[in-house]
Amino acid sequence: MNSYQEAQSDLEVILEFLEEYHKQNRENNGVQEDATSVDNDTWEQCWRPCEPPSIPVGPEAVPCEPSATSVTTRQLSKQQASVAGSGRKLRLFHFLFEMLEDPTMAHCVSWVPSSSGVFRFSARNKDQLAALWGQRKGNKRPMTYQKMSRALRNYARSGEIVKVKKKLTYQFSEHTLMLLHKRHREDL
DNA sequence: CCCATTGGGATTTTAT
DNA sequence: AATAAAATCCCAATGG
Numbered sequence: 001m002n003s004y005q006e007a008q009s010d011l012e013v014i015l016e017f018l019e020e021y022h023k024q025n026r027e028n029n030g031v032q033e034d035a036t037s038v039d040n041d042t043w044e045q046c047w048r049p050c051e052p053p054s055i056p057v058g059p060e061a062v063p064c065e066p067s068a069t070s071v072t073t074r075q076l077s078k079q080q081a082s083v084a085g086s087g088r089k090l091r092l093f094h095f096l097f098e099m100l101e102d103p104t105m106a107h108c109v110s111w112v113p114s115s116s117g118v119f120r121f122s123a124r125n126k127d128q129l130a131a132l133w134g135q136r137k138g139n140k141r142p143m144t145y146q147k148m149s150r151a152l153r154n155y156a157r158s159g160e161i162v163k164v165k166k167k168l169t170y171q172f173s174e175h176t177l178m179l180l181h182k183r184h185r186e187d188l
Numbered sequence: 189c190c191c192a193t194t195g196g197g198a199t200t201t202t203a204t
Numbered sequence: 205a206a207t208a209a210a211a212t213c214c215c216a217a218t219g220g
Contacts, residue, residue: 089203092211123192137211146193151211153195158209167193193219200212 097180117172
């Protein structure tokens with residue numbers, strides 16, 4: 001309807017990303033902190049142990065988090081989130097993209113073949129994935145698909161991700177997908 | 189009718 | 205310290 005608006009928000013998003021990315025690049029090259037080597041690998045290791053190959057069909061999808069470590073986890077993930085993922089702060093759609101790229105997460109979320117940027121959650125394990133997201137953010141209360149999908153719906157406003165008619169199915173917009181791919185490639 | 193999914197208002201958290 | 209944006213919580217509506 002409004003291609004002008006779309007183009008405008010495209011530009012905004014792209015510029016933001018470029019700025020942040022270059023900033024981050026400089027910081028990493030110049031100043032070295034303790035957690036410089038924290039990268040995709042590190043946080044993958046963080047959640048992968050909680051993810052046995054066999055799919056546990058838990059009633060409430062409760063991962064592994066004793067309440068005692070919640071506080072520690074929160075602070076740690078805050079720090080890590082700032083440095084990890086080759087970006088500054090991990091946003092929900094970045095996280096989802098990483099999940100989609102990871103074959104071991106195929107039982108939770110996967111690309112819909114012969115479509116660009118369309119992905120679908122597994123009806124069985126969507127809550128598990130959501131819980132992972134919650135852990136990543138260091139939430140005290142476990143994240144659920146319901147809440148996570150709400151965040152996805154918020155993305156519809158800014159156009160990063162849109163809902164498609166099918167159940168549990170969403171779609172990255174073109175530029176979001178492009179950005180994500182670019183980041184991923186440059187990261188490896 | 190029940191359950192799962194979706195939509196959206198209100199509130200809280202986080203970054204700048 | 206204040207503001208804006210993103211994320212979260214909660215409940216209502218819809219659909220199979």
